[in-house]
Amino acid sequence: MADTSHGTGGLTFDKSKRSWPNELNILLALIIIVAIFEILGQVLPYMRGQSFLFDSAGRFDSIFNEARLQIIILQVAIIGIIALGVTQVIITAGIDLSSGPLVAATAMIAMSFAQTELVNGNPNPKAIFGLWAMDLPVIVPIIVGLSFGAFIGAINGTFVAFFRIPPFIATLGMFLICRGIALWWSQGRPISFPTESYKFIGSGMMPVVWFLSLAVLFQLILKYTVYGKHTYAIGSNEEAARMSGINVKRHKVLVYMIASTLAAFAGIVLSAKGATAQAGMGEFYELFAIAMAVIGGISLTGGRGSVIGTVLGAMVIGVIRSGFTYIKLDGSYQLMAMGGIIIAAVVLDQYRQRNRA
């Protein structure tokens, strides 16, 4: 309590306090979780001594089980793209609940412009539009999808910044609206059979390529640009940010637009990966995206956290999901355990914060 190093809005600038960055804690937690699964694999009788992360059957050239490493990150890559956006929103002390349904709505809309005319030589049985919309260049569905996302984000941001609606409420409303749009677009019918070039966006490890390159991009932007500095400033102390001449309202709209555009992109990648768009897609994605950010040490009160943390948070969820399947844990237990882990992560983080202040 004798600490006198408080900066504006609780940001501390004491160099000695930053020697053990938050991200290292998450990395440590990640390693511990992997170790637990590794031990369970040896201890549980039905596992027959399989290894979680290492190549126990001599199937790969490396010492690691490459298939496991790939799926751990592949299964969180798409929600991870959303998490990159929601991280920025949370840093401004906001929240975005609309991203899951936005994924579905964007998938439906983008996929309608990505269909092929012929499937196995027959006309596309899931055609939404006429022949004019068949076999369009892949850039068309991408632009349509991203513009839709940006538009939804602009509405979110406008209501939050200019009409002063609490972000929870504004984006909860948008959550319902987007799910409605997804259902209305094709009257609930799934949209399938996209062009090869569209499928490529989500094929193989492409979702991971998108996720990691976007993560690097936004890590750099948040750390080194004016946009990033303003984002943190608004989250730490909105009043101070306004006093110092930041156009807070305009900046918030921009942050929500970026978040929704990223969620829309996640929708494009998801529909490309499965080669289908369905109105029920993206269920709980918004919650898992927020969970990734929170596990990654992004404070819900704003002003604190980094994209690297979110990426590590995503990895934690990926490892847990893969690990639960690895030890053949039932789906119902998986949900309970996942919930417990998310709460535990926040409790630990808060405890650490209190000790630091």
Next chain:
Amino acid sequence: MKKTLVIAAALMAMVGSSALAQSIGVSIAKFDDNFLTVMRNGMTEHAATLNGVDLQVEDAADDLAKQIDQVKNFVASGVDAIIVNIVDTSAGAAITEAAGNVPLVFVNREPDNVDSLPATQAFVASNEIESGTLEAFQICRNLRAAGKAGGATGYLMNGQLSNQAAVQRSKDVHDVIGMDMCKFMKLIDEQTANWSRDEAQDLMTNWMASGEPFDFVIANNDEMAIGAIQAMKAAGVDMKAVEVGGVDATQDALVAMQAGELDVTVFQDANGQGKGSVDTALALVAGKKVDRKVYIPFKLVTPENVQDFLSKN
């Protein structure tokens, strides 16, 4: 007051039925559901081929109160029979009461009071127990034909754990595997992928990461089967060496079957259910004795007969 109204309406209905044309009121849970739309079209197309049968089809928009009102309105306007695709299966008694003496057919969704329906009412649907059984048994036969009767291992993908159809289909798979003829099949693991193609991709990839060899994947629906296929193809698995089964016979699944990736799916005859509900309603109006439960059979779809189903669902 309400009762007298109902009785009056029922009387009117009886008067109405003496007229030449038969009118049937239909309330569908929701118009924007793919399966229910095929079923609805099956009703109207069938009615058009019958002389003097007039259908009035209404959308309950997933609103039970609205559906009950629709049934009451049908009664009040003197229809000869009513067909209800119930919004909420636990509200069977309310619909049964609203219909009064007017012949009533529940279609597709089983009301909770199905075992206590009065003589003027019946239920038309497919028997859910068939789908998982047909699917698993065909996989079993295929594995035998492939010379794997000495032992085969595989995975089972469950639909949403809270869903009755998912629970039933998985139970049927277990029952088939328990039979003498199919005892050689062993499940390595079963997990839920929530009916979803995306989750099934991830689940299958996770399973494959363990490196255990497997011969079959049985999914509670086609979407999950397709997700599993996509994951296996991405991992370079030879689709000829693995038996994959789904349920629904969706367009996507049939295309996958034509490509030689999906081996078995099961067709729930939406059109047939629609047609059957109209026929059952007419039989009730004519005073014929009708089974309380009328089952429209599921149909097994394999590469041999896939062509017949391409234009159906």
